[in-house]
Amino acid sequence: MKIPPTHPRYTSLMTREKLVRAWKAGVAVPEGLIAHGRGEAFDYLFGEETSAPALVAEKAAAAFLVRGKRPVISVNGNVAALAAREVVHLAKAIPAKIEVNLFHRSAARMNRIVRLLGTAGARDVLGPRPDARIPGLDSKRALAHRAGIHGADVVLVPLEDGDRAEALVRMGKVVISVDLNPLSRTTMMATVPIVDELTRALPTVEKFVKELRGDPKEVERISRTYDKAGNLKAVYSYLGWRLKGLMKTQQHRGR
Amino acid sequence: MKIPPTHPRYTSLMTREKLVRAWKAGVAVPEGLIAHGRGEAFDYLFGEETSAPALVAEKAAAAFLVRGKRPVISVNGNVAALAAREVVHLAKAIPAKIEVNLFHRSAARMNRIVRLLGTAGARDVLGPRPDARIPGLDSKRALAHRAGIHGADVVLVPLEDGDRAEALVRMGKVVISVDLNPLSRTTMMATVPIVDELTRALPTVEKFVKELRGDPKEVERISRTYDKAGNLKAVYSYLGWRLKGLMKTQQHRGR
Incomplete structure (x- = not known):
């Protein structure tokens, strides 16, 4: 099926296609497809745009990444499928290491990613060659690199599950999540939760990283004044406002 | 991975498992997994319970199905994977025919389902042997049976896509949808949209069918007084109220 670029849902449909192809290539897993669907539903509610509060979180994330001594970006199947280039660009800008970390781990899948x-x-x-374990996670899911996630002080975990986000926070790391569900455990647990779509969030964080790299005073100011609870409150207000608007429109159409 | 029945998300995780197995068996398709994820997100917002307005729609659906002269239940991959038994029980109670109708159609998949x-x-x-076409849909998606969906006066379409729901409404049929997205085109288009989870909705409709079968006066009254716009408005109010509550709880936890 060929989707015309003029289709009102073009971006969303192309992303879906990309993920299905990644699943066929053994990069994404079925559970990842279901998770993507959950994200789609929330992004629909957000109007498929970066909200003002998400932008604030993205700037804070950039400040923490620039400030980090050993920043690492964690990559799973969906992240690799949807935003490999964006991850690499961001890693170079910070600079940060990249570690592949799979919930459904196999050597073949690891190598493909x-x-x-x-x-x-x-x-x-x-x-591929983990030499450490994240405490509190079961066997395969705990595997990590000492030179990577295990030893990091700041970790960016896009599309991460709640257990792992929590385990990393317990290790004392600054955990930055990217998750469209504003109510998920990952969002609740993260030090800096970004409630935005992956391919919009990563380039925005990269842009802020480039702005902040040469401005240590501003980096300090932002990382000191960032208010997670206040930011999430703003995300919730925005979502409530969007939902009200959507309902009004649809009710009108439904008549 | 074995999920203990005491896990707070047991039902949701088991349903997910069932769908992944169905995909491995060639019954569900990747696009179906993504669609399931979208449903999961909305069901989470609804608290994974049948709302009072959904119950009203389910009773109205039962009345229309009992009143129908040629009622048909449409089944796709996800419906077969998640609720084959529920469909069969409901079809026997009405009684209604069952027609398999696939968005991603292949002879092998059709036969498996x-x-x-x-x-x-x-x-x-x-x-398997369609002899008619639904006007306004492209090739494979238009295929239907004269003795089934094509000739039906009332069609129950669980987890249907918007185009097909609309095409059936244009044919003058009473279209009953089951879709967790209260804002989807399917929900907007259906004559009786049920905004509820499939395996909760179908047995509830069946229960109402059994109640109403012997009460033609009540069937007439319900089908005459059912108010789609009013019902959807109640669904929206309920969702808004739920969301407000969730946000309050999470904000508290997030602090």
Whole structure:
């Protein structure tokens, strides 16, 4: 099926296509497709646009990443499928290491994802030879690199599950999440939760990283004044306002 | 991975497992998994319970199905995977025909789904040998049976896409949808939109069918007084109220 670029849902349909292709290539897993659907529903409610409060969180995330001594970006199947290039660009701008971290881990899948990131321009991707464990997670899910996530002080975990986000926070790390569900455990647990779509969020964080790199005073100010609870409250207000608007429109149409 | 029945998200996780298995068996398709994720997000917002307005729509649906001269239940991959038994029980209670109608149609998949419904107790399932077309849909998606969906006066379309729901409404049929997205085109288009989860909705409709079968006066009264716009308005109010509550709880936790 060919989707015309003029289709009102073009971006969303193309993203879906990309993920189905990644699943066929053994990069994404069925559970990842279901998770993507959940994200789609929330993005629909958000109007498929970055909200003002998400922008604030993205700037804060950039400040924490620039300030980090050992920043790492965690990549799973969906992230690799949807935003390999965006991850590589952001990692170079910070600079940060990249570690592949899979919920449904297999050596073959790990290698496919590392290769995919290599094609997107990444060097020295961690993941295949873990030498440490994240406490509180079961066997395969705990595997990490000492030189990567395990030893990091700031970790960006896009599309992460709640258990892992929580385990990383318990290790004392600054955890930055990207998750469209404003009520998920990942969003609740993260130090800096970004409630936005992945391919909009990563380039925005990158833009702020480039702005902030040369401005340590502003980095300090932002990381000191960032208010998670206040930011999430603003996200909730925005969502409530959007939902009210959507309902009014649809009710009108439904008549 | 074994999920303990005491897990707070047991039902949701088991349903997800069931769908992944159905995809491995060639019954569900990747696009169906993504669609399921969208439903999960909305069901989460609804508290994974049947709302009072959904109950009203389910009773109205039962009245229209009992009143129908040629009622048909349409089944796709996700419906077969998640609720084959529920479909068969409801079809027997009405009684209604069952027709398999696939968005991503192949002969092999069609046969697998017909077999699955047979195992659940269905007889004479339509779908494999279509002899008619639904106007306004492209090639494969238009295929239908004269003795089934094409000739039906009332069609129950659980988890249907918007184009097809609209095409059936244009044919003058009473279209009953089951869709967790209260803002979807399917919900907007249907004559009686049920905004509820499939395996909760179908047995509830069945219960109402059994109640109403012997009460033609009540059937007439309900089908005459059912108010779609009013019902959807109640669904929206309920969702707004739920969302407000969720946000209050999470904000508290997030602090």
